[in-house]
Amino acid sequence: MKTNRLPILALWASVGITALTGCSKEQEAAAPVGSAASQDVKAEEAFPNQTGTVVAGKLGNEPIVYQKINGENVLEGDIILTASQVNPTGPQTESAGRNTGKWPSAVVYYTIDAALPSQTRVTSAITHWQTYTPVRFVKRTTQSNYVTFRVGSGCSSNIGMIGGRQYINLASGCTTGNTIHEIGHALGLFHEQTRNDRDTYVNILTQNIQSGYENNFVKYSTSGYSGTDFGALDFGSIMMYGSFSFSSNGQPTITKKDGSTFDIQRNGLSTGDRAGIDIMY
Template sequence: MVAVFFFVFLGIPMARMAAVPLKAADSENQINEGLDATDAISKANAGIKTPLIYGDIAPSKNRNAVPCTATGCTWPKSGSYVYVPVYIAPSYSVAERNVIINGLLSFHSSTCIRFVWKDSSHRDFLYFYPGTGCWSYLGRQGGLQQVSLQSNGCLYHSTVQHEVNHALGFHHEQVRSDRDSYIQVLTQNIVPGQEHNFVKIATNNLGTPYDFNSVMHYNKFAFSRNGQPTLLAKTNPSLDFGRATTMSVNDIARINRLYKC
């Protein structure tokens, strides 16, 4: 049996994680932090057998994948901050680990979310591991909560932020409750059997506008069967969107409003 050692930093913000020495990926395994989430996730998740909904969300352990923030799936706040314990699988390389760490640290500069190392006192925590594909659960599930970021295909800044947003309780932009005022879904171009990924949800939009630049918005060719768009912007059908490589102003505002930062 392989022994697994936890580094314990009880209650200390994950800024301490920055102490992990940075190391560039070798020339044969470059990690591109600039790829948008849609392309990374759709390629990595193509053909995987893991049961997923909306492309990269694991079915909830305890509830339906409705806006779970209304049913208690947010992470608890302590004082001014929301501490989210994490553990990163040791099988990642230093370069791969740094992509995850930097993605997590990006939340610290603009929100009250603070990621901390998981220790023996934490029951609920995010476990980042190189599984098959890129996916997360929606909101806090309780106990060990997997976030799959496979080594070959999911380690991008945008993808880390995208999956962590799911874990914080946020769904995709293109399924939000008011989407019909902004986008048209072209069902004839969707891969058969993938239509469920476009079902609208009664989301709590927290008073923020529909955002084509959200890191949670899939691009216009998501799940296309024929290379034609599956999503069109109603005001400008030629608009290209869903190409964000980092969180937008609205993504940050939603986190801060939901968690009362």
């Protein structure tokens, strides 16, 4: 069995940041949370079918390019950066490991906005994470750092524990699988196709990517993050895009090195996902 692994985020200590899966036929099956037919096969977006103003800025001390859409700072389609992250006011110190921005004791405090429909997708996603990982989710009482699941224009999240109240945004079309993916971001996981070593495993076909979505495919180090790639690229990761994600012309945007394509997977955490979270938490 492969010891596939997601890249795990090393964080900006003073900013407090902690940052979808094609399943090849030979890839080990992910732990299911529902039938495959019930899962959205599109990659997550904060604002579906919208592109905004491209902004060059900094994340900590590193230059990044992100989009300004409806007043939000959007990185890689579904990652929301705070104003303090893209406009730091003090000296930024890079942490060499995953020792900041994690949820202390692997406990995530949360609330669910009463206006959010179909709340079972949230509770089912939480149950899935708790079944297969050491992370625990506890309903918030007075804790200062917590996640609120609320209605959004698409599916999106902050990345890692940023301090204070943060959000996982879910439109009506965001499934349980999409929610598991966004929780992964909130815990600090990158998109799998942005690994620094990804060129060993895949081809990125930039000529087929929709205009305005090119930054969804850049390596996380190019986006200003420092992290670690564990094991081989996981084609079965719930954080991995599929071969046709954000295609402009029906042709693949990502293939394996031999040119073959693979599907996106939103059924549940892969074995590699679970192993990476075990290392991280």
